[in-house]
Amino acid sequence: MTMSNNIVLGENQYGKAEVRVVKVTRDTDRHHIEDLNVTSQLRGDFQAAHLEGDNGHVVATDTQKNTVYAFAREGIGSPESFLLRLADHFTGGFDWVTGGRWEAEAYSWDRIQAHGEGHDHSFVRNGQEVRTAVVVRDGATTHLISGLKDLTVLKTTQSGFVGYPRDKYTTLPETTDRILATDVSARWRYNTNLDFAGTDFNKSYEDIKALLLEGFTENYSHALQQTLFDMGKKVLEAHSEVDEIKFSMPNKHHFLVDLSPFGLDNPNEVFFAADRPYGLIEATVQRENIDAAPVAWSGIAGFC
Numbered sequence: 575m576t577m578s579n580n581i582v583l584g585e586n587q588y589g590k591a592e593v594r595v596v597k598v599t600r601d602t603d604r605h606h607i608e609d610l611n612v613t614s615q616l617r618g619d620f621q622a623a624h625l626e627g628d629n630g631h632v633v634a635t636d637t638q639k640n641t642v643y644a645f646a647r648e649g650i651g652s653p654e655s656f657l658l659r660l661a662d663h664f665t666g667g668f669d670w671v672t673g674g675r676w677e678a679e680a681y682s683w684d685r686i687q688a689h690g691e692g693h694d695h696s697f698v699r700n701g702q703e704v705r706t707a708v709v710v711r712d713g714a715t716t717h718l719i720s721g722l723k724d725l726t727v728l729k730t731t732q733s734g735f736v737g738y739p740r741d742k743y744t745t746l747p748e749t750t751d752r753i754l755a756t757d758v759s760a761r762w763r764y765n766t767n768l769d770f771a772g773t774d775f776n777k778s779y780e781d782i783k784a785l786l787l788e789g790f791t792e793n794y795s796h797a798l799q800q801t802l803f804d805m806g807k808k809v810l811e812a813h814s815e816v817d818e819i820k821f822s823m824p825n826k827h828h829f830l831v832d833l834s835p836f837g838l839d840n841p842n843e844v845f846f847a848a849d850r851p852y853g854l855i856e857a858t859v860q861r862e863n864i865d866a867a868p869v870a871w872s873g874i875a876g877f878c
């Protein structure tokens with residue numbers, strides 16, 4: 575093998591990270607709120623900036639940030655449609671921008687219940703989960719990944735773990751009745767041939783979240799691995815527009831406390847909730863023979 579002494583620029587992207595934008599829609603006295611954390615990164619011909627100090631192609635990160643705020647003025651709609659608008663704008667407006675990566679986290683707010691009614695303009699952050707979206711544009715192809723993270727779920731029975739191999743380091747007792755708890759991180763990738771403009775991403779999100787929750791609870795769990803697959807299968811069966819779904823789920827162990835020193839029994843009622851170490855179960859559930867689209871996932875650490 576010969577080694578070249580030529581030093582060249584490899585893959586690159588740049589932009590503004592974590593633009594926090596809150597949009598209040600106040601057409602009437604009943605306000606609506608949308609709350610995003612947006613990252614915009616451009617890909618294309620930025621050779622001269624890196625090699626020669628020529629910024630002629632460098633759409634400033636400050637401009638990218640301003641564009642996020644200016645676009646929010648017209649409403650956000652859904653994180654996915656907002657990111658697609660940004661992708662169209664930057665790839666359409668600058669010849670040398672051939673693609674990029676636009677990512678958002680969306681935080682949801684509930685109306686404060688005052689005297690039994692949802693308040694018009696006061697909100698409480700809904701801490702259940704964070705919604706995520708990523709658009710990756712690569713020339714003529716647009717990849718879209720939606721997801722969620724930190725969706726904490728627990729079931730108090732209908733879970734066990736038996737039948738695993740035992741060696742001299744195995745101490746774990748088998749159980750057919752344990753607590754199963756996890757923080758679900760999931761990301762699902764839409765087919766690239768989908769008409770993104772015609773998709774109601776908010777509806778799709780709510781439906782997929784509901785399917786994930788149903789999948790968690792529906793069957794007896796022989797392992798978190800099986801439950802993960804159940805969850806993914808439900809989503810792919812119901813949503814033909816989704817090609818694959820990736821999960822990262824910690825197994826948040828709950829250990830039965832030995833109350834016998836206090837003369838008490840413990841019929842599966844008092845647990846120690848350990849925060850670490852935790853099992854970490856990660857997998858992709860996908861349609862057979864799909865194009866795994868690695869470019870869509872690049873920049874996403876681990877499974878999701």
Ligand SMILES: O=c1[nH]c(=O)c2[nH]c(=O)[nH]c2[nH]1
Nearest residue numbers: 735746796797798799825853
């Ligand atoms: O659902 C589980 N999967 C495992 O792989 C595992 N390993 C372990 O110790 N407990 C569990 N539980």
